Amino acid sequence: MTNALNERDQLRNAVTRQPGDFIAWVMLADAELGIGDARAGETAASRALQLRPQHPEALARLGRARWMQGRHDEAAALLQLACQCAPQHPGMALWLGHVLEDANQPEAAADAYRRAHALAPDEAYMAAQRLNWQRRLCDWRDIDALSQQVRRAVVQGNPAVEPFAFLSEDATTAEQLACARQRAGVLAQAIPRLPATQMRAHGALRVGFLSNGFGAHPTGLLTVALLEQLHAQPQLQVHLFALNRDDGSSIRQRLQAAAGQLHDVSGQPHAAIAQRIRNAGIDLLFDLRGWGGGGTPEVLAMRPAPLQLNWLAYPGTSGAPWIDYVVADGFVLPSALES
Known part of the structure; x- marks a missing residue:
């Protein structure tokens, strides 16, 4: 970079x-x-x-x-x-x-x-x-x-x-x-990484979600109810980093209400998005695209959060040193495939 x-x-x-x-x-x-x-x-x-x-x-x-x-x-x-x-x-x-x-x-x-x-x-x-x-x-x-x-x-x-x-x-x-x-x-x-950072030891856990589907999109439809439930948890602060513009949909409005903050980072340089995530103090960052297309692996490669996870759109190994865990059940990723 x-x-x-x-x-x-x-x-x-x-x-x-x-x-x-x-x-x-x-x-x-x-x-x-x-x-x-x-x-x-x-x-x-x-x-x-x-x-x-x-x-x-x-x-x-x-x-x-x-x-x-x-x-x-x-x-x-x-x-x-x-x-x-x-x-x-x-x-x-x-x-x-x-x-x-x-x-x-x-x-x-x-x-x-x-x-x-x-x-x-x-x-x-x-x-x-x-x-x-x-x-x-x-x-x-x-x-x-x-x-x-x-x-x-x-x-x-x-x-x-x-x-x-x-x-x-x-x-x-x-x-x-x-x-x-x-x-x-x-x-x-x-791509060079940002300076290393640590998860906070006290206070509410800041959880970030990065996606290009925060709107009338399968990602928005699949996550909005979950995010509304997370919003009710006082020990969590939810931040959404939207790679897509506001589409004016009711789903986007619900997502906006469910998030502590919805950051519109559409069209911004990769380095600026990574810095925005770092400045928000995110502890756990969920990449909702993986290699599924439309995402920004360049942002994840900069390591803006101390713990980064792959979930939802790409049900497979990222093979990426910047992803620490993949979130899946035994049907999506059977234990027999673990290496």
Whole structure:
């Protein structure tokens, strides 16, 4: 993360010196989005588009920014236009697939992943996304070859395969663990941790929940009653850290009332979210996304809380050094699978 911030700062200096440098603005948009700063990424991409209207590289970055802001329909429109302008670009097709997933267009998302993999057939990440969505849609075209490609990548130590996509494979527990550890290892090496902190010895226990689903979303629906019960416990202080914007739903209102504090951290840089959690003095932090997509493992990797737990969305091993425990019952994680 330190290197990423240094690169971002260098690019900010570059566009200050040469404000007409289109490539520098595109690279700055990438850098801002890479550290989780959706607003700054949007600004840089918009400036690039002013310099070269309709340029696919700038359109794609603006689409990514809109996606990170939860503006999925706008993001899909921008990335579809980028793909039309650059039909041979696998990365744009891939990002379009991500956006269409969140826009509730599964068939279109699968088509985008299939196109991305066709353009970059040796890329394990593309193959894994395509394979995952074909399985979800019961599309068995080339399924065995795709599965072999993805499992081979994991065996070879390729960290590109996402653990959530790999869950649907008929893999061994050792393969699942290897996939998660490889993915986590890349982040652990790149992101510096905050200074160590301890759980409080006195006073109410401060419990934090981090998710992009605090609203009319399965996570909100599954947790709101629990959080309302926790709110009634005087020995607990509940803090929600919402990666998603307020959707105006009644569930969001109930969550707001149930929490001691609901922190809207949508679109904020990873480091700022981690510092917000640290400043709130959280003792136990529950990651409600894990590798389930839409979360921020970069934030957890900074260790903002002394004890961090995985619960709910990702019912498997995180393989991550920043997760201390997984919360599950014997049905979700049978004791026979313990190693």
